[in-house]
Amino acid sequence: MNTGYEWLSILMFLGFFILLMSGYPVAFSFAGTAMIFGLIGLSVDAFPLARLLLLPNRWFVIMSDFTLLAIPFFVYMGAMLEKSGLAEELLETVGILFGSLRGGLLLAVVFVGTLLAAATGVVAATVIAMGLISLPIMLRMGYDHKLATGTIAAAGTLAQMIPPSLVLVVLSSQIGVSVGDLFAGALVPGLMLSASYAIYVLVVAYRNPLLAPALPLELRTISGRALALRVLKVMVPPVLLILAVLGSIFKGLATPSEAGAVGAVGTLILAASNRRLSMKVLEDVARSTARTSILVIMILFSSTFFAVVFDGLGGTRFVTQFLTDLPGGVLGFIIVANILVFLLGIFLEFLEISFIVMPLLVPAAQVLGIDLVWLGVVMAINLQTAFISPPVGFSLFYLQSVVPKEVDTLDIHKGAIPFMILQLIILGLVIAFPEQTVAWPVEYLTRPAD
Amino acid sequence: MQALLKLSRGIDFAIEQFGRLSILLVPLLIAVGFYSVSARYIGREIGRRLTSNAIIEAQWYLFSLLFLFGFAYILKHNVNVRVDFLYAKWPPKRRATVDFLGTIFLLIPFCLLAIYVSINPVLSSWGRLPNGTFGMWEVSPDPSGLPRAPIKSMIIVGFGLLLLQAISQAIKYAAILTGTVKEEVASEIETYQAPAVE
Numbered sequence: 001m002n003t004g005y006e007w008l009s010i011l012m013f014l015g016f017f018i019l020l021m022s023g024y025p026v027a028f029s030f031a032g033t034a035m036i037f038g039l040i041g042l043s044v045d046a047f048p049l050a051r052l053l054l055l056p057n058r059w060f061v062i063m064s065d066f067t068l069l070a071i072p073f074f075v076y077m078g079a080m081l082e083k084s085g086l087a088e089e090l091l092e093t094v095g096i097l098f099g100s101l102r103g104g105l106l107l108a109v110v111f112v113g114t115l116l117a118a119a120t121g122v123v124a125a126t127v128i129a130m131g132l133i134s135l136p137i138m139l140r141m142g143y144d145h146k147l148a149t150g151t152i153a154a155a156g157t158l159a160q161m162i163p164p165s166l167v168l169v170v171l172s173s174q175i176g177v178s179v180g181d182l183f184a185g186a187l188v189p190g191l192m193l194s195a196s197y198a199i200y201v202l203v204v205a206y207r208n209p210l211l212a213p214a215l216p217l218e219l220r221t222i223s224g225r226a227l228a229l230r231v232l233k234v235m236v237p238p239v240l241l242i243l244a245v246l247g248s249i250f251k252g253l254a255t256p257s258e259a260g261a262v263g264a265v266g267t268l269i270l271a272a273s274n275r276r277l278s279m280k281v282l283e284d285v286a287r288s289t290a291r292t293s294i295l296v297i298m299i300l301f302s303s304t305f306f307a308v309v310f311d312g313l314g315g316t317r318f319v320t321q322f323l324t325d326l327p328g329g330v331l332g333f334i335i336v337a338n339i340l341v342f343l344l345g346i347f348l349e350f351l352e353i354s355f356i357v358m359p360l361l362v363p364a365a366q367v368l369g370i371d372l373v374w375l376g377v378v379m380a381i382n383l384q385t386a387f388i389s390p391p392v393g394f395s396l397f398y399l400q401s402v403v404p405k406e407v408d409t410l411d412i413h414k415g416a417i418p419f420m421i422l423q424l425i426i427l428g429l430v431i432a433f434p435e436q437t438v439a440w441p442v443e444y445l446t447r448p449a450d
Numbered sequence: 451m452q453a454l455l456k457l458s459r460g461i462d463f464a465i466e467q468f469g470r471l472s473i474l475l476v477p478l479l480i481a482v483g484f485y486s487v488s489a490r491y492i493g494r495e496i497g498r499r500l501t502s503n504a505i506i507e508a509q510w511y512l513f514s515l516l517f518l519f520g521f522a523y524i525l526k527h528n529v530n531v532r533v534d535f536l537y538a539k540w541p542p543k544r545r546a547t548v549d550f551l552g553t554i555f556l557l558i559p560f561c562l563l564a565i566y567v568s569i570n571p572v573l574s575s576w577g578r579l580p581n582g583t584f585g586m587w588e589v590s591p592d593p594s595g596l597p598r599a600p601i602k603s604m605i606i607v608g609f610g611l612l613l614l615q616a617i618s619q620a621i622k623y624a625a626i627l628t629g630t631v632k633e634e635v636a637s638e639i640e641t642y643q644a645p646a647v648e
Contacts, residue, residue, distance in 0.1 A: 019552075019556075021536065022536075022537070022548050022552075023532050023536060023537025023538075023540075023545065023548055024532070024548055024549070024552045024556075025530035025532055025552075026530070026532065027530060028552060028556060028557050028560070029556075031556065031557070031560040032552065032555075032556030032557065032560065034560075035556055035559050035560050035563065036556075052563075052567055053567050053570070053571075055564070055567050055568075056567055056568040056571045056572070056602075056605055057571065059605055060571075060602060060605070063510060063513075063514040063601070063605075064510050064514075065510070066510065068513075069483075069509055069510050069513050072476060072479060072480075072513060072516070073480065073483060076476065076480060254487060257483065257509070258483070258486070258487040258490075260483070261480060261483030261484045261486070261487055262484060262487060262488075264480045264483075264484070265480065265484045268480075282477070283473075286473045286474075286476040286477055287473050289476050290469075290472045290473045290475070290476050290516060290520060291520075291524060291527070291529045293513075293516065293517060293520075294472065294516070294517045294520035294521065294523070294524050294529070295524055295529055295530065297517040298517070298521050298524065301521075302560075305560075
């Protein structure tokens with residue numbers, strides 16, 4: 001049944017974007033728009049007041065959601081690795097390990113980026129950390145600015161794609177699939193992305209060594225047994241920890257929040273056994289975890305209000321109808337959804353997009369019989385691309401904020417282009433081969449252990 | 451204006467304490483979460499039930515307290531995602547205008563609405579019956595679970611704190627706009643702080 005006020009819901013979206021552009025915080029822009037259009041909706045009788053009275057119940061569902069409970073745990077893991085300095089040590093060690101290769105430092109960035117991505121799941125943090133740690137060395141070594149910054153931006157952005165990630169947890173709650181399935185679905189495409197970056201940097205460095213020279217011998221301060229020992233010490237524990245966390249979620253041995261709690265304690269022990277734990281680190285990690293988790297839930301509370309009003313005005317039905325009536329069925333839907341999400345990804349972060357767009361795409365996807373896990377993964381790769389697309393990608397801005405002055409902003413943006421193309425290729429592959437890239441890994445990885 | 455600023459400082463101080471409480475809840479939440487999962491596995495090994503629904507539910511109770519007490523705290527510290535292509539380049543006064551108007555016309559009404567719509571569900575959770583008398587309070591449907599009424603009431607507390615902080619922010623933005631505080635001081639008021647998520 002149509003409410004006759006669908007046009008109000010479209011206006012509501014426009015109002016929301018205008019408010020966002022004014023620089024007003026995203027969390028309150030959702031609620032603010034919902035306030036105004038809720039009052040309008042009530043005054044024209046588009047929906048009854050009872051609809052707004054449902055809000056506390058919706059919020060209470062968020063509070064008691066065990067999936068969202070995983071958020072503070074995963075954020076804690078990443079924050080601990082970073083603030084304790086373990087991440088930095090990891091990057092140094094891997095840099096020395098691959099240093100003898102042409103483009104070795106780039107390879108190290110891709111490798112550590114993938115690992116940190118698995119641990120942290122917060123894009124801004126990963127890009128900034130790797131930019132601060134690895135860029136100065138690469139510049140001293142005469143690495144090409146475009147190649148170096150492009151690699152850092154692309155590898156840092158993997159944080160949202162490689163499980164376990166904060167973003168995938170939120171996404172799974174928005175599209176209504178299990179976190180384990182979404183993690184498993186994102187794993188292969190995420191690794192494909194990181195492999196494609198690695199191959200690319202190696203090929204470029206091989207063809208033109210001047211762009212990314214090998215580390216000279218005097219900078220490879222340790223080698224042989226000492227290096228092997230150090231690799232064992234700094235690399236193996238975090239890798240094992242991440243595999244254990246992921247594995248226990250996939251095999252159903254632990255819920256995501258349980259695995260997260262164990263992972264958080266694991267990173268704590270890791271930091272302590274490396275003598276990197278101090279009161280200051282503990283406090284910084286707790287503060288950072290609290291702030292990030294509170295912000296995510298604040299946006300969620302606020303966007304729930306937005307969704308209640310938007311739905312009341314008939315907006316959800318209207319969008320579903322539009323998306324299912326598109327020519328070309330599933331392919332038409334996927335193309336439009338991708339363009340939509342890509343455009344939004346230019347000025348919104350993944351979190352907000354999964355709050356705004358996913359609830360609109362899901363009903364249409366269900367009508368069309370699309371696998372929701374696959375849809376989530378496709379959207380994640382798409383956003384990965386939007387994040388590093390010049391001239392407005394978020395990761396490029398994050399990186400820009402920490403690069404030394406000698407690096408030209410234009411180079412950062414130019415450097416991202418090859419990686420963007422790689423991502424579009426992977427996006428195409430995942431859309432063309434859903435069976436091999438997403439469905440099969442999900443089935444294989446989540447098969448119960450016994 | 452000076453009296454208002456004093457009020458604002460008082461609110462800021464109180465909210466800061468709630469923020470500290472939220473931060474302290476992080477290690478506590480991790481400890482309970484870790485205990486809950488280890489107790490489940492160890493208990494299964496030794497054939498005794500070491501965990502209970504109360505402990506499982508305590509996790510999301512703690513997390514709920516953490517973020518409900520924290521809403522006001524992140525507003526105070528401007529931990530926020532902003533689309534700031536324009537905003538970041540504007541002079542402090544124009545930024546303060548956006549924030550002042552938003553706080554007065556959007557955020558404060560939102561807090562009031564959130565409190566208003568929550569009152570009835572919370573009262574009925576405490577056991578209020580349609581005839582106005584009170585019966586049993588709402589408890590978890592699971593055996594040995596926790597009572598629901600207190601944690602539901604925290605929704606009102608959370609939005610109440612957010613309302614207070616919104617008032618404090620509005621006073622500070624107004625002080626910048628009227629020139630009561632100088633621009634150097636204005637920057638200390640944290641009208642704008644870039645990093646959204648640490």
